[in-house]
Amino acid sequence: MAPDTRWGLTEALTRLRPGTTGQRLTATTTDVTAPAGRPLVIAVRDAHRHPWIGATLRRLLDQRPDATVVELGLPHGDPPPCAAYVATFGAAAVSSAAAAALLTGG
Numbered sequence: 001m002a003p004d005t006r007w008g009l010t011e012a013l014t015r016l017r018p019g020t021t022g023q024r025l026t027a028t029t030t031d032v033t034a035p036a037g038r039p040l041v042i043a044v045r046d047a048h049r050h051p052w053i054g055a056t057l058r059r060l061l062d063q064r065p066d067a068t069v070v071e072l073g074l075p076h077g078d079p080p081p082c083a084a085y086v087a088t089f090g091a092a093a094v095s096s097a098a099a100a101a102l103l104t105g106g
Contacts, residue, residue: 012100034064048076
């Protein structure tokens with residue numbers, strides 16, 4: 001859900017866990033379905049600034065409360081109701097790499 005980058009969380013996770021898949025959502029994405037049967041990590045940035053991101057995050061967490069949410073950039077407010085929450089306090093490539101390492105133990 002973060003702006004389009006080549007160094008996002010999916011890319012960092014894929015380096016540590018080949019086979020990781022990702023889906024980038026935009027404000028015009030209408031079908032938001034959380035996949036079942038696999039761990040779900042939801043990366044967001046500026047959810048407090050963009051109502052569509054917050055609404056999409058809530059819909060995904062309604063479907064998958066067991067998800068992990070990674071907040072790229074500065075967190076704002078209380079963490080969302082999820083199984084695990086990671087705030088990176090930055091949105092650079094190193095932030096995605098650090099979050100991926102934390103999530104995978106790598």
